Amino acid sequence: MSITIPQIGLGTFRLQGQVVIDSVRNGIEVGYRHIDTAQIYGNEVEVGQAMADSGVARDELFVTTKIWIDNLARDKLLPSLKESLRKLRLEQLDLTLIHWPSPNDAVAVEEYMAALAEAKAAGLTKAIGVSNFTNAQLQRAVATIGATEIATQQVEIHPFLQNRKVVEFARNLGIHITAYMPLAYGKVMQEPVLARIAERHNVNPAQVALAWSLQQGFAVIPSSTRRVNLESNMDVRAIALTAEDMTEIATLERNERLANPDGLAPHWD
Numbered sequence: 001m002s003i004t005i006p007q008i009g010l011g012t013f014r015l016q017g018q019v020v021i022d023s024v025r026n027g028i029e030v031g032y033r034h035i036d037t038a039q040i041y042g043n044e045v046e047v048g049q050a051m052a053d054s055g056v057a058r059d060e061l062f063v064t065t066k067i068w069i070d071n072l073a074r075d076k077l078l079p080s081l082k083e084s085l086r087k088l089r090l091e092q093l094d095l096t097l098i099h100w101p102s103p104n105d106a107v108a109v110e111e112y113m114a115a116l117a118e119a120k121a122a123g124l125t126k127a128i129g130v131s132n133f134t135n136a137q138l139q140r141a142v143a144t145i146g147a148t149e150i151a152t153q154q155v156e157i158h159p160f161l162q163n164r165k166v167v168e169f170a171r172n173l174g175i176h177i178t179a180y181m182p183l184a185y186g187k188v189m190q191e192p193v194l195a196r197i198a199e200r201h202n203v204n205p206a207q208v209a210l211a212w213s214l215q216q217g218f219a220v221i222p223s224s225t226r227r228v229n230l231e232s233n234m235d236v237r238a239i240a241l242t243a244e245d246m247t248e249i250a251t252l253e254r255n256e257r258l259a260n261p262d263g264l265a266p267h268w269d
């Protein structure tokens with residue numbers, strides 16, 4: 001079964017306790033229906049609580065979690081996903097991603113992609129995908145389960161890290177891209193070129209950055225603890241950047257990678 005990933009989702013990285021409960025509650029209230037969490041975020045219980053309290057029907061929400069590197073082995077992946085479901089108070093995820101490739105290939109790509117496919121076959125998740133994969137790792141994932149089984153590759157993308165090689169490679173395989181940290185953790189607000197474009201469209205620089213991603217066909221998952229930001233980040237679908245705007249933003253590429261943890265990050269393309 002093929003699924004459609006809602007273009008705009010709510011990120012929850014770093015958000016804990018009441019902060020994440022409020023962010024998800026506010027997000028759902030202002031119209032988000034796609035929520036992105038992960039086992040390692042330590043907030044699946046709170047995300048589950050906020051979704052349950054929202055009263056929004058389960059089939060209207062699109063929920064993603066990500067398998068942490070400790071749970072990649074074949075005998076660990078399914079039990080860990082069941083534990084995520086329990087915390088999130090769900091019977092099935094919409095999307096489950098491999099959060100990071102196993103450092104140093106300690107567990108082989110083939111092993112955890114096959115286990116993830118098993119989780120899908122067992123009905124624990126409607127769709128599966130990957131995150132932070134190099135092109136070589138994505139190729140191995142495709143060889144294991146097929147490109148059509150990979151619903152998305154979630155990678156860091158914003159105007160300062162445009163990740164063109166990874167985008168191109170996925171595109172050639174017909175694999176959808178989700179842009180994480182699409183606001184460069186708020187840094188886009190200080191960028192003069194984005195500010196100028198924003199002024200021309202009567203929007204703010206964060207909205208320009210999000211529209212830039214959407215216009216390339218990516219899903220985006222910005223996070224915010226403020227209702228006003230959640231609202232404006234959601235209100236971007238009508239923004240039509242011109243070819244000139246897109247060209248100007250292309251010049252902002254500076255290979256500025258914000259998510260690059262030692263011991264975890266692969267050898268990036």
Ligand SMILES: NC(=O)c1ccc[n+]([C@@H]2O[C@H](COP(=O)([O-])OP(=O)(O)OC[C@H]3O[C@@H](n4cnc5c(N)ncnc54)[C@H](OP(=O)(O)O)[C@@H]3O)[C@@H](O)[C@H]2O)c1
Nearest residue numbers: 011012013180181182183184185186206222223224225229
């Ligand atoms: N797969 C992975 O390995 C991975 C890695 C990193 C992130 N992610 C996912 O991607 C999501 C987004 O990344 P992120 O949360 O790190 O960074 P982000 O969404 O790029 O930026 C969030 C930051 O921007 C600020 N912000 C948000 N909207 C704003 C607006 N309209 N105006 C001004 N500032 C604004 C927020 O502050 P306020 O709270 O004050 O609004 C927050 O400090 C994560 O939450 C997570 O779900 C995935």
